[in-house]
Amino acid sequence: MSILRNSRLLTGASMATIFFVMATGSALAQTNRVLDEIVVTAQKKSQGLQETSLAIDALTGADLLKNGINSAAGLTDAVPALTIISGGGINGQVYMRGIGNRGATNYLDPAIILNYDGVALARGSATSIGAFYDINRIEVLKGPQGTLYGKNATGGVINIVPNKPEIGVREAGFAADFGNYSSQNFSAFANVPVGENSAFRVAASKVKHDGYNTDGTSDDDRKSFRAQFLTEINDSVSIRLAGDYTDIGGIGAGATPVGSYQRLGLGSFELVESGIALNSGPRSAESRAFRQTILAGPGFGFLNDIQDEWYQSGELWGLNAEIKFELGSGDLTILPGYRETSQDSRFGQPGFNSGWWQDESAQKSIEVNYAGHGSELFDYIIGAYYSDEDISGNNTFNQEFVLPMQEYTVENSSWAVFGEATFNINESTRAIVGARYTEDKKTMDGSIDNFITFCGGLGPSFVTPPGSFAHGCAVPGNLPHFPTLDTPEEAYAFLEDNGWSSTRIAIPPGFLIPLNNGIGQILHAQSTVHETISYNEPTYRATLEKDISENSMMFANYSHGYRAGGLEPTGNSYDPEFINAYTLGIKNTLLDGTLRLNAEAFWWDYKDQQISYFNLSDNGVLQNTTRNVGKATNRGIEVDVTWLVGDNTIVDGTVQYLDASYDELFFSSTTPRDNINCPSTIVGTTSSGSPDLLFDCSGNKSIFSPEWTIKAGIEHTFSLENSMQIVLGADTTYVSDQVGGFNNLEHENIDGYTTTNIDLTFEPLEGDWYFGLYARNLENKNRVRSTQNPLLGVAYVTVGADMTYGMRFGSKF
Template identity: 40%
Template sequence: MLKGPQGILYGRNATGGAINVLPARPELGVNSMGFNLAYGNYDQIDVDARANIATGENTALRIAGAYMTHDGYNKDGTDDAKRGSLRAQFLYEPSTDLSVRLGADYSHVGGKGVGGNYLGAFVPTGSGYTFVSSGLAQSEGFNSEASRAWISTQLGGPGLDFRRPMQSDPSQDITYWGVNAEFNLQTGIGKLTVIPAYRKTRERSEFYGPAFNTGDVREDTKQSSLEARLAGKAGMFDYVVGGFYFNETIDANNIYNQEFVLPIQTYTAKTESLAAFGQLTAHVSDRVRLVGGARYTHDKKTVNGLINNIIAVCNESAPPFCIGQMPHLPNFFNADDAIGWLGSKGFINTNVAISPPSNTTKSGQIIYPMVNGANGIILKTYNNINDTDTFSRVTWKASAEFDVTPTSLVYATVESGYRAGGIQMVDSPLKEKYKPEFITAYTIGSKNRFLNNKLQVNLEGFIWKYRDQQITYFTVDSNGTLISSNENAGRSTIKGFDVDVIVKPASGTTLGAKVQYLDSKYEELTLTSAIPFDNFNCPVSGSAGTTSNGSPIISYDCSGKQLLFSPKWTVNLSAEQVVPLGNDLELVANVDTAWRDSQWAAFEFLDFERVPAYWTTGASVSLRAPEGAWGLTAYVQNIENERRNLTPQSSPMGVAVAHYSAPRTYGLRFSANF
């Protein structure tokens, strides 16, 4: 895991860090295999296996697979797991100067997926909103009998009917597969590496969201990439130069059903990115190194699509409003099918429609008067989005390293990062595009080993300064319809320090401690919304216009707030004790615990959206044979058995929800290597 901007060498959009996933490569001349098998509570079955086969003097094949399943942690079966994966790699090394690695992988994610729970509802009062608890247990899930009964008592919006429970169980059916290769050739001027890759994803998911009744996602994604780089030495210099190409196409047909509003998105989004990069390390002396690097990135994004909204509007201003007369819209992937359904159910006459003169070929609306006795209308809005935008940026890095001793290093780095802007499928001209994100990061630190490597102490201080940081939150479009929007915060700053200590005080004993302090702040942050979606705990700063139905769009000044998911203090403690037994067996005991300070988890900054501080502890005891031939482990996670409210969300429809961490889990794991 690498912190801070990593775009120089590790690719596009790496403004906040990068996680390198490096699968084990095939080994020449080795025939081996191994597996891990675990069984735990919630009927957890976790299996992974791998085999390395020497197929010839200079060829090898490695195959690895994994499967995991467990029952849901919630009563409705959600927060379950059902996934499997398979990877194969073939290595050919005809000489020390040339190697060719070919790889392919496949994985599937099924089950019901992530769940959550209703915390309660915000009821409008004359001066704001009052929170009323649902009284539901943490493990209910959105679709248990108790949850279905509770949500049926909540109004879907002013003048509208009571909400319905989910009409079907959530599900996910996601398939990933890809092929890749890596060619390495040692030349007279350095090592040339070429990495082509192709990946395809198919997603069919149905789920509940805090701001809508049922989300239905159908997306097909294709990605191709090519990286070429040359790494070598020239006198006192080490260098890396290269280029990168990336192409992605997403074909999507998505629904985020708000029950009385049915948004339908159908679009094709394309991204093309080109980059050239280089990094130079100067060995000024045996102990001093200076590093400089730069990357030029050019991104092109294109979106061609259509947004339809089917909106039920009640024109009554007093009780009983339109309760019992408004349609609960089911899911349709086509707006005409939704209008046909409304006609077949007697809500409208599909042959009687009004097209306002303000309509254009790009956007507009069609009005259907309701004919079932309700004083209301059905709006069918449309917005064609056909747009292209380009973004370019040079990012850079400069650092210095000094070996104080052979086991002590001090360093200082300043580097910049960039994340491309984009075009989003929202029915609002002011929100259709968002700008690139920029960061400048300053780091100073030291890495040390003392007492014959029995003590390791790493220290690091940092300041990250963001400009136009990209954020995502619930707001409204031009029609007053709820949307999830990508926007830019003005400026934000993160500063802090890390202390990482590992000590081996005695034979077989290892103790670890890591402490991180963060001081984070949105220095400029303005959010917008409209009634009845105006439950923000930030001062009102003005008006940002009106929706098409005349509702004022309200601006909120949330400047000065702590960044989301940025606890001020984080502490990780660990201990391991290895006890030798007879016959070369050994007993290994591990315990680790983590403390997270309180943190904000949503942009409304409501009291319940501040996650309280918490501890989480895990432990294991293992019996191991010599050289890892086999091992038996008993393990437990979340010993406290507290399900933490990790991602609370306030639905702009008035319902507050929470997504909880896993409960206590435990089990046995057997491993073997041959």
């Protein structure tokens, strides 16, 4: 009842504010200026932001520079309820209003697509692309965009639009930023005419800072380059060719152990806090010492110190083109693209001694669309899309007593046809209908070899605490702690060379390896997959737009989205997930162009959600697999305002209320991965005699979906003599409590926080150069950004930077 009341109150207050301003606009401040118009191409045509009947946030290149956003992860602080976090190495995870994918392996499809220069980037590593320089704008589209963008856009799309070559313009420029944590960010561009009908544009960027954690983790080290060539063959034909490259180094993200979970009973645990500072990181002396106090199953020995040096090493590069034909009745556009990604990275999340990504992917795609002008009554766009991917991986997740090693190749292909039409019912009313039909085909050949060390042995011989202490499993040297290896042959060589065992006994689902000292046994569990699956699904959209005045539009929208199912090296397969989204919105440009006031109410029905977690695979082994386990309702309201008050002051603000929770959420697991804080029922017994538990987490809050996000900012320009000015800006953001994991555990509760930033810029009125000072996070606190699944019973969290400050300057010439 309180949720509905809050929604109604906010809706009423929002609409009352809008209509009050509309009614009293003439009485408010007068100015000779208007707000700059933001042009977007979210619907594959150029439109003003206020003319677009979509829930969309747009950030210009100037916005990115001012706010220090030089990567996809930086958008987390700029867009309400958007969360982008590291999944280890260069892989990322994206959530929008509670919708996303917690898995990080490169064979899992994302739920929010990054679209770079018209090419959809199919893998989670896309969040590492170093494209945030020489940028025209970033468009964040909220909710399913299946009609024009296809599969895997259930939660939304992030469009990255670089500046394009300008014919007849000779121009260059640079931007530099130096700050604490040895921050050194530099970008530059040059636009050069080539004859009368062509132009060449190049841009480069370097982003580097020391680790925000005291152990050096959560650093950044990226170098990027982009080149484009545009030629206009005649008045109706143009060709633009582009290529980009990103090199990623450094250590990578690091999570701090804030405590460990002590078992109270079956499915019942208590968090014992570590007392370690949040920004300590996993490799600090305190964190490493704490790690060695952890008794880890199923060997039930104390964990060793971290064995390996962690690093991230990745390359992303691509080629793409935009070929346009302006025909009499419309425009034909061809968008071919090719992209490659590779990485060799070692990392520690979520509590691994070391994880090891060794993966590659290559993607070929082409889209052909025709935007036609049928008549004054309607216009339309029709098109076709095809993509083909080759993916390979050799990944290790070393937990010392558990050593899973994946090896796989994947071939994905997808084709689609789509169309969308806008019908002008009358001068003030439009109807938009669109549909897309997609077919996906996925083939995986792979395996996972899992070496699992048991105290005592399998089945009835398995010994758990406190009996494991008397059995000698916790005595150093009595059980093998695996190093980070990547083949079964290396694992067997390790056991034989160190005198642990040379015996293998064939049993389902692999081999039993008894230890020579009789303290324990090792199960080598093998899973394989050699399978092809196919899916097909129509996605669609229907919108009604109504101009209620010359500068105000209301719209109602329904859209249906789909994310394909898939295969995993465990042999597991999972089904597609779906979303139905309903939106009611209003967009206003008021007070003679000095005020933008927009509001949106949304309701998303999300079903068959794909979630990766530890459960019993088909061969009876406890492994991390993806299942369709969730059904959620995400609903809320967002209000955005930008107001030019007089000639020199801009005030802006955003309020988002979000109520997102799981209507149904069921997990099936067993000990020792029964650390799920939800009511459970014993539904059976595993082959080893452990209880098979079904957890009912229905009613829990959706992850990364804060109830309230409130942003407010002000920017004032002080005019000086000699045609100079000072621009002083300040903004603050409040984000309420949210959760970072599905297990409903104590450390997964992320406290609300407030972040305040200030910026001062000195520049000439013409704006061809600038010098500025900034400070971000004036509260000087490390905020928890994400939490890790307590894989080994250890609660890890990642945090953002405390206060950062520095100077920035740049010029165009």
